[in-house]
Amino acid sequence: MTLQPLPDFVIEPMVRNALAEDLGTNGDITTRTVIPSGTTYRAAIRAREAGVVSGMQVARIAFALVDAGLQVDTLLPDGSPCAPGDVLMQIAGDAAAILSGERVALNFAGRLSGIATMTAGFVAETAGTKTRVTCTRKTTPGLRAVEKQAVLHGGGFNHRFGLSDAILIKDNHIAAAGGVSAVLNAVQAHASHMMRVEIEVDTLDQLAEVLAVGGADVVLLDNMDTATLTRAVAMVDGRLVTEASGNMRRARIAEVAATGVDYISAGALTHSVSTLDLGLDF
CATH class of the missing domain: 3.90.1170.20 (Quinolinate phosphoribosyl transferase, N-terminal domain)
Known part of the structure; x- marks a missing residue:
């Protein structure tokens, strides 16, 4: 296309x-x-x-x-x-x-x-899997639109373009708001029904809490080793879109894609090229 x-x-x-x-x-x-x-x-x-x-x-x-x-x-x-x-x-x-x-x-x-x-x-390393490669907001200031377009030219996909087009709850949001349950309850109470919600987790315990509370559409599995990613995908069991992130080098993409995650996000595509x-x- x-x-x-x-x-x-x-x-x-x-x-x-x-x-x-x-x-x-x-x-x-x-x-x-x-x-x-x-x-x-x-x-x-x-x-x-x-x-x-x-x-x-x-x-x-x-x-x-x-x-x-x-x-x-x-x-x-x-x-x-x-x-x-x-x-x-x-x-x-x-x-x-x-x-x-x-x-x-x-x-x-x-x-x-x-x-x-x-x-x-990076995309070539995902051959034979359902996993898509996506970029991040780690772009050159002022050049985000063309750098994200370049990711598309390479066969990748775009993550959010800025803070205003999706809700992405990171570890610092969770810390400042008082925990996973607190941020997800706030989202369910106040977020627009038109807005997609992603939440970052660092552990399987946090993931279990996300699944129990609800309110998220996507879960970002941050800095997990491959074995933990495999367990996380099994826990989600298709209920959420899964995204693996953190230290995503080309040499690791194939084994991460093999875990069954839906997306792999890599800041390196725009900040270390x-x-x-x-x-x-x-």
Whole structure:
């Protein structure tokens, strides 16, 4: 299934800020000094290593904001696999404009492709199971929308986008509110019937209390070893959606998925990713 892209107007403010940071108050003085006015060129963004493409929409917007007259053609759209040497995008027009937008376009595309690539690797480890890989809120400030879109490009799923779109009761909420029963009773008394509720547990005793009290839709099984996760899934027995989280490295994903959890959430997908090596060549 082809993913619907984000509206350009959602992405444009991020790209404008990045361009303003790079061009400052005096523009690209190197390019202005050495490139004769009116020089035109054709350039290509190429992959220098294998991965999954993301950020082409963002790169297109970057070049368009610098010069709406540039011709930008995306050859490998977001979500596509790429191999070393593959051309992802071609840009033609004013050479100075291409050079002025180059670094911002590559910064976004490299990072987002890195997220998509890492996500695809995690997803591959869940083959043959029902488990889905999802991201977290551990995103780069200001870039959450595009980083979560990159997770989708890699075949993963999105967790909540912020504090305002779901109830996720964490260990500190439980401590401050007076315990598992207290927070779940408060949810049942005050939460909207339209709002999904997830609660984090660290032990099987806490899980048993969640199941007894009710009021949750999802249980987050936090920092449990694989044997404990297996017991937790058996205790839930399909009554709640289960999510495993905490120290989720790729090397561990397959064994966690084998426990039968519905979701594995991994902050590493957005906070510990390596940029995919992309380059722009004239």
